[in-house]
Structure formats: structure tokens, C-alpha cells
Amino acid sequence: MKKKVLLLGVSAVILIAVILIRINGMKVPVKADTLPVVETVNPEVGTIELYTSLIGTIEPETVVRISPEASGTVTQVAAKAGDMVQQGQLLCVIDTNKVQNAKNTMDNAQVTYKEAHDTLGRMSALYQSGAVSEQEYQGYVNSAKKSEIAYKQAKEEYENQVSYSNIKSPISGKIESCSIEQFDKVSTSDQIFVISGVGNKIISTSLTEKLKRRVNPGDTVTVEEDGNNMQGTISEISGMADDKTGLFKIKIQLADTNDLSTGTSVKLSLCSERADQVITVPVDSVYYENSKPYVFTYDNGTVHKIFIEAGIYDSSRLEVKGGIQKNMDVITTWSPELYEGAKASVMNSGEEIKGESKA
Structure with missing residues (x-):
């Protein structure tokens, strides 16, 4: 019984309040919508570098890398890693088993050449006296020439074998690495020294x-x-x-x-x-729609959505190849109320809010 009385009382109070509002013409105040406030900057001309x-x-x-010219056994190592060497200085000796053979061949060729030269000298005197015919004399001349050529070739081969055996530094510098020791077997594919030039x-x-x-x-x-x-x-x-x-x-x-x-x-x-010297905007002012970049601009209270052609960008600035001009106001703050044709107020640093409230 008490609950029914209480409910009737509450209902009466509500009814009376409604009647009083209608009688007195009271209205509930409605809060007016405000425009989004944005900040803008003008595009800048500058340089963007990517590193x-x-x-x-x-x-x-x-750098000179040295390998043997012939295979053999290392009989002497005359320098080690870290040593400073001069051009022509001995680095190591390799027994190639060919030096002695080349020397023997050279010595024999030298003897033959000397004998042929001596014989040619005697035959020249006989040829002058008429005791030797032209044909015979020419044979001695040819023999002397052939023996001289053979001797020069044998000498060159001997010198080559000596150079193959006695490895010398081709430049002055520092030995960066030495990969051989005495009695090592080496071949032409082995790199035995690396020398850096001065x-x-x-x-x-x-x-x-x-x-x-x-x-x-x-x-x-x-x-x-x-x-x-x-x-x-x-x-x-x-x-x-x-x-x-x-x-x-x-x-x-x-x-x-x-x-x-x-x-x-x-x-x-x-x-x-x-x-160099390109139009740039802050990277935070650029948005993408289906991978196409665009910016919002502000013009006399109205927002415009403008697609741009983007170039390179760094952590703060993006190159704009086309779509906007240097005198445009590019919006740098984001708001969900930004879209083409939207109304907005702009506030730049040190300035008052511009624009009007929505009606």
C-alpha cells in the first residue's frame, strides 16, 4: 500500500514539473557546435638529402700479392710479416730443381759459342787469303750466329730460373702477410707474400x-x-x-x-x-588514399583535399613535385572533421583563431 502511494506521489511531481515548464515557456539550452581548429604552414623551398x-x-x-713462378721447396725465408722492405730486397729462396740444370745448359752454350766465335776468327783470316771459299766461310758465320743465339737464350732461361728461385720484393713497403716457412712445399697457386706500398x-x-x-x-x-x-x-x-x-x-x-x-x-x-631547391612540406601533413598522397589546405575558412605528386622525403620534410603552390596554406594538424569543403578555423603560432562558428 505504501509503495503505491509513493509511486503516485512521484508521478504527480513529474506531471506538475512538465506543466510548469509548458506554462512558463522554459527551453532547454542546446550547446552550439564549434569548428575544428587547425594549424597551417606554407610550403618551403629547400634541399632534401638521403644518406x-x-x-x-x-x-x-x-697492394702486391706474390705467388711463386715455379713449384719447389722453400729453403730460406728472409722476411716476415710486419717487416719494411725495399724494392728488390730478397724475400725468400725456393729450390725449384731447375736452377742448376739451367746453369749447366747456359755453361755448355757459352762454351759452344766461344768455340764457334774462335773458329770464325781463324776462318776469317783464311777467307781473306783465299784459302776458304765463300760458301765455307758463310757456314762458319751462320754457326757462330746460331751459337750466340743459343747462348743468349740459355742465359735468359738461367736468369729466369734464378728469379723464380730468389723471390724479391717488386716494391718498397710493408709485408702485410707471409704464409711460408722453411722447407714448405709451394706451388704457383699459393699466395706467399702480401706487400702494401708506402x-x-x-x-x-x-x-x-x-x-x-x-x-x-x-x-x-x-x-x-x-x-x-x-x-x-x-x-x-x-x-x-x-x-x-x-x-x-x-x-x-x-x-x-x-x-x-x-x-x-x-x-x-x-x-x-x-x-635541390624543391618545394617541401612536413611529412606529418601528408596522408594517403589508395597509396596516393594528398594534403589538406585551408582557404578562407574552407578545407580542400588536394592530391600531390610526391618525391623523396627524410624524417621531417617531403618533396612535392606537383599539386600545390608555395603560397597555399597546408594544414599540419589532423582532425577527423577534415574533408573536402569542410569548414574550419585556423590558428597559427602567435595569432588568434580565425573563422566563424557553425550556425
Whole structure:
């Protein structure tokens, strides 16, 4: 019974309130919608550079790799890794079993040549006196010439065998590696010494074909080693890809490389793409629809959606090749209420809100 009385009381209060509102003409206030507030910037003309990081290796500018000219046994090693050597200095001796044979052949050829030369001298006197015919004399002349040729060939072969046996440094420099010891057996396919020439060192690295097309000799490269930055210059770009890696080797010159050890790895940073004096906008102001880039612009209180032709971009700016002009106001703030023809208010730094509230 009490619940029914309470419900009747509440209903009466509500009814009375409705009647009073209608009588007094009271209206519930409705909050007016406000326009989205955006910030804008004008496109800027500037330069965008993209950099690629690589790893390079310090190498001598001149490197000679030495292999034996003939197989044999190492009988003497006259230099070791780390030694500084002069051009023509003996590095090692290899017994090729051919030096003595070549010397014997040369000695025999020398004896034959001397005998033929002596005989030709005697025959010349007889030929002058008429005791020897022209034909006989010419035979002695030919024999002397043949023996001289044979001797010169034997001597050259002996000298070659000696050079094959006595390995000497072709340049002045530092021995980077020595892979032989006394009594080792070596063949013509073995690399026994690596010598770096005296002078500047270079940095070598490799590029993909795509990256190779974007760099040129003379381009600047930043070199970082142990926290220190140096500037280098691309001096050479190979035109042929490596058979194993498919990459193109390049060489970078440094002004001072005395403190850099051969074989040290360094970090490289080179400009792989550049757009000079182009129209740019902040990357955060660019949106995509079906992979097509666009921006919102502000014009006298109205938002416009404009598709653009985009170029390269870095972490802050994007190149615009077409679609907008330098004097346009590009919206840099996002709002779900932005669309073609939408109304908006703009606030730039230090300025008051522009535009009107929706009616």
C-alpha cells in the first residue's frame, strides 16, 4: 500500500514539473557546435638529402700479392710479416730443381759459342787469303750466329730460373702477410707474400647497382672511426660487378690515413639521393588514399583535399613535385572533421583563431 502511494506521489511531481515548464515557456539550452581548429604552414623551398650507411675497410693504395713462378721447396725465408722492405730486397729462396740444370745448359752454350766465335776468327783470316771459299766461310758465320743465339737464350732461361728461385720484393713497403716457412712445399697457386706500398691508404667498400648509379667520383663521404669523423672523396668506381657478390667496388681517398691500420673497418655515410631547391612540406601533413598522397589546405575558412605528386622525403620534410603552390596554406594538424569543403578555423603560432562558428 505504501509503495503505491509513493509511486503516485512521484508521478504527480513529474506531471506538475512538465506543466510548469509548458506554462512558463522554459527551453532547454542546446550547446552550439564549434569548428575544428587547425594549424597551417606554407610550403618551403629547400634541399632534401638521403644518406646510406656502409661499412668500409682500410686498404693500402698499392697492394702486391706474390705467388711463386715455379713449384719447389722453400729453403730460406728472409722476411716476415710486419717487416719494411725495399724494392728488390730478397724475400725468400725456393729450390725449384731447375736452377742448376739451367746453369749447366747456359755453361755448355757459352762454351759452344766461344768455340764457334774462335773458329770464325781463324776462318776469317783464311777467307781473306783465299784459302776458304765463300760458301765455307758463310757456314762458319751462320754457326757462330746460331751459337750466340743459343747462348743468349740459355742465359735468359738461367736468369729466369734464378728469379723464380730468389723471390724479391717488386716494391718498397710493408709485408702485410707471409704464409711460408722453411722447407714448405709451394706451388704457383699459393699466395706467399702480401706487400702494401708506402703512401696513402684508401677505404674500399661495395655498392649495389642501384646505389652505384646514384654516386659519382668526387662525391664526399663521411668516414667514422672510433668516434672521430673524417671527410673522404670517392676516387674510383668499378664498372664491373664482382663475380661472387654481384656488387661494385669503390675506392675512397682520405687526406690523412697515417693513423689508420690496414684491415680496420670504418663506418661510411654517403649521399645516395638529393633534391635541390624543391618545394617541401612536413611529412606529418601528408596522408594517403589508395597509396596516393594528398594534403589538406585551408582557404578562407574552407578545407580542400588536394592530391600531390610526391618525391623523396627524410624524417621531417617531403618533396612535392606537383599539386600545390608555395603560397597555399597546408594544414599540419589532423582532425577527423577534415574533408573536402569542410569548414574550419585556423590558428597559427602567435595569432588568434580565425573563422566563424557553425550556425
